[in-house]
Amino acid sequence: MAGPTTEFWQERFEKKETRWDRGAPNPQLLAWLDSGALQPCRIAVPGCGGGWEVAELARRGFDVTGLDYTPAAVAKTRALLDTQSLKAEVVQADVLSYQPGQVFDAVYEQTCLCAIHPDHWLQYARQLRQWLKPEGSLWVLFMQAIRPAASEEGLIEGPPYHCDINAMWALFAQPDWAWPKPPYAKVPHPVLVHELGLRLIRR
Template identity: 55%
Template sequence: MTALNPDFWQNHFEQNHTPWDRGATSPQLMSWLETQMLQTCRVGIPGCGQGWEVATLAARGFQVVGIDYTAAAVKIAREKLSSQGLNAEIIQADVLEYQPQTPFDAVYEQTCLCALSPDCWLRYASQLQRWIRPGGALYLVFMQIERAGARKGLVQGPPFHCDINAMHALFNSTYWTWPEENPVKIDHPQGWSELAIRLRRKPDPVSSLET
């Protein structure tokens, strides 16, 4: 499997080969903003890439922290903010290690999960659960890119297919409340599609030792 590290992503940015990038803010984020399902708050954006969503939220008064471990992405995102006179923090860090000083009210996850090896998914899901305060929200856009090789047992990506059954296992009911409605399907310019859903972070379960 491809070694996934900052060099891998750096090469993509340097060669201007960023097929995941819409060149604009995701229409799903715009929809969540327009319907007020996402309101001004402190929000984290893991794997923020070139920072389209960071800039859009910063322009609307959100307190935004973008996290990305690739130098080129961080540079482009910071330049984007500065050219628009916007204020947001872009932190160069591994999402599997980073811990915010203050928990986020919300996290917007778009194509970071599918960029991580599935081997790291449990750790990443634990990170998101730690990052968000109880009662906060996780806005997820799951990449749908089924691979023929999966039927032969091959793990192929990135982007890795975010199968909805696996997503329920990863973001399970111990920590997350799923809404009644089905996820919304959105198209991606590359011919891929995504499933969007907002989960609510439950309070931490009370340990059976605490009475």
């Protein structure tokens, strides 16, 4: 299987090489929540990592399922929930094969797509669509992390794999997904480059 494995991610957590981790919920998630655009519902957070977003959503009354296939990520998310006395389902599962018992109203995707080798993007996009009810929302942060070897030599490098907007347009293709009009929210990241935040609607 191309790209990083759960062992790769486990080692990142054990060595504390988690430079993607803001140590707090993503500011764009907070903006969506504070504006009322994202309202309490049944929501999945694939590749939840340290669990900041899972905890924030649980704190605001969402029925949250955090998913991650790496034991350390699952343990960190559960520990964060425990320290804040919050309740959420945390499932150790591969997002490429996970099947929920019940569809979700929404998915919050942050830094999971860019953690997966592009060989698996079509499968992941199909999974996200299947998890969602019709008219469900995919709240997504597309990581903009272009690398010189990608733009100059055509190498596919990651993680993070650059989520080029043209590739995203093809991956989450109409008519399966409804896109808002750009410009999209540009969300700075302290270490990585930036993310583009938008809401796609599952058709």
